[in-house]
Amino acid sequence: MAGVxxxxxxxxxxxxxxILKVSERMLPLFxxxxxxxxxxxxxxxxxxxxxxEEIEKNEKxxxxxxxxxxxxxxxxxxxxxxxxxxxxxxxxxxxxxQQYEGVDFNVMVINEDTPLxxxxxxxxxxxxxxxxxxxxxxxxxxxxxxEELLDVRARVKLFENRRxxxxxxxxxxxxxxxxxxxxxxxxxxKVVKTGKQEGARL
Amino acid sequence: MSxxxxxxxxxxxxxxxxxxxxxxDEFNNHSxxxxxxxxxxxxxxxxxxxxxxxxxxxxxxxxxxxxVFHDISEIRSxxxxxxxxxxxxxxxxxxxxxxxxxxxxxxxxxWEELDNIESGQTFTLTVxxxxxxxxxxxxxxxxxxxxxxxEVLASVVNPAKNKxxx
Numbered sequence: 001m002a003g004v005x006x007x008x009x010x011x012x013x014x015x016x017x018x019i020l021k022v023s024e025r026m027l028p029l030f031x032x033x034x035x036x037x038x039x040x041x042x043x044x045x046x047x048x049x050x051x052x053e054e055i056e057k058n059e060k061x062x063x064x065x066x067x068x069x070x071x072x073x074x075x076x077x078x079x080x081x082x083x084x085x086x087x088x089x090x091x092x093x094x095x096x097x098q099q100y101e102g103v104d105f106n107v108m109v110i111n112e113d114t115p116l117x118x119x120x121x122x123x124x125x126x127x128x129x130x131x132x133x134x135x136x137x138x139x140x141x142x143x144x145x146x147e148e149l150l151d152v153r154a155r156v157k158l159f160e161n162r163r164x165x166x167x168x169x170x171x172x173x174x175x176x177x178x179x180x181x182x183x184x185x186x187x188x189x190k191v192v193k194t195g196k197q198e199g200a201r202l
Numbered sequence: 203m204s205x206x207x208x209x210x211x212x213x214x215x216x217x218x219x220x221x222x223x224x225x226x227d228e229f230n231n232h233s234x235x236x237x238x239x240x241x242x243x244x245x246x247x248x249x250x251x252x253x254x255x256x257x258x259x260x261x262x263x264x265x266x267x268x269x270v271f272h273d274i275s276e277i278r279s280x281x282x283x284x285x286x287x288x289x290x291x292x293x294x295x296x297x298x299x300x301x302x303x304x305x306x307x308x309x310x311x312x313w314e315e316l317d318n319i320e321s322g323q324t325f326t327l328t329v330x331x332x333x334x335x336x337x338x339x340x341x342x343x344x345x346x347x348x349x350x351x352x353e354v355l356a357s358v359v360n361p362a363k364n365k366x367x368x
Contacts, residue, residue: 062355063348064300064302065300065301065302065303066302066348066351066352066355067302067346067347067348067350067351068301068302068305068346068351069350069351069352069354069355070345070346070347070350070351070353070354071305071342071345071346072341072342072345073251073342073345076354076358077354077357077358080358110278112253112271112272112274112275113251113252113253113271113274114274115274115305116274116277116278116297116301116304116305116308117301117302117304117305119278119281120301121301121355124355125355125358125359128355128359129358129359132359132360
């Protein structure tokens with residue numbers, strides 16, 4: 001409010017009242033938005049944790065046979081690669097984000113002289129690559145939601161700390177000034193009236 | 203014949219599960235110097251990893267390799283069709299367990315089958331062919347390594363993270 005000049009008029013008081021009314025109506029909306037964004041971010045973070053647990057579980061399950069992946073007869077990375085990650089746009093808590101749909105893999109044809117373990121390794125790698133791609137999508141969602149959350153928080157603070165208190169103060173000051181002016185007008189009128197009456201008596 | 207005797211006698215003995223005492227390249231170089239060109243071409247063409255060009259050598263060896271690959275294909279088809287595999291040579295017990303155990307059991311079984319092919323032979327080309335196949339089995343078996351395997355998995359699954367760590 002400091003440095004802002006207030007016009008002490010009834011029109012200005014009406015304008016400030018309107019600002020206060022709108023701000024008090026908007027604040028709960030932004031607060032709800034903030035809560036919704038925080039809840040969504042938490043839900044996504046929990047999902048990421050669950051996926052990480054799943055990845056770890058798969059790694060543990062593969063641990064007893066992971067040695068076979070260094071098989072000198074096979075170059076496993078020739079068998080599988082990611083072509084592209086498929087996503088679709090959705091709205092999460094009012095923010096446009098990319099939702100994970102799946103992974104399109106390039107998988108080499110397995111010949112009869114390919115060792116049997118390659119099938120298991122490809123299945124494991126596909127599973128892990130899908131889970132990691134989902135984590136990447138979820139992390140990107142969190143980034144966008146956190147950006148929006150910062151923006152919403154700034155708005156909540158603006159309404160809480162500036163717009164509403166400023167409007168309230170302006171209304172109060174204008175009210176006091178208008179009241180003072182009214183009193184002064186009445187007092188002046190009385191003085192004038194008394195002066196006139198005394199002049200007439202003399 | 204004398205060079206065959208020399209070659210067979212000069213090769214270190216092989217035991218299943220041991221670290222290969224010589225490399226395939228060393229074996230090939232040594233054999234090339236002792237065998238005739240025809241014999242070496244037969245030896246060179248034999249490979250436990252593939253089905254092609256095996257017929258020129260020993261029939262039993264070629265049949266073993268062919269039937270193992272046939273059975274591996276059958277295991278794959280049976281799995282895809284959700285049925286029991288009908289194997290012609292590889293015993294069912296060999297293809298149970300986790301992927302590593304399965305490969306080790308198949309290699310062990312192949313080793314034992316090579317015993318049968320080799321029995322009764324002393325200084326023949328068959329002995330040399332069997333030696334090469336055994337050396338391939340040992341080399342492969344020796345390449346199975348937990349740490350390297352984990353690195354291979356990580357290189358495929360998380361190549362970006364791997365690069366960052368390096």
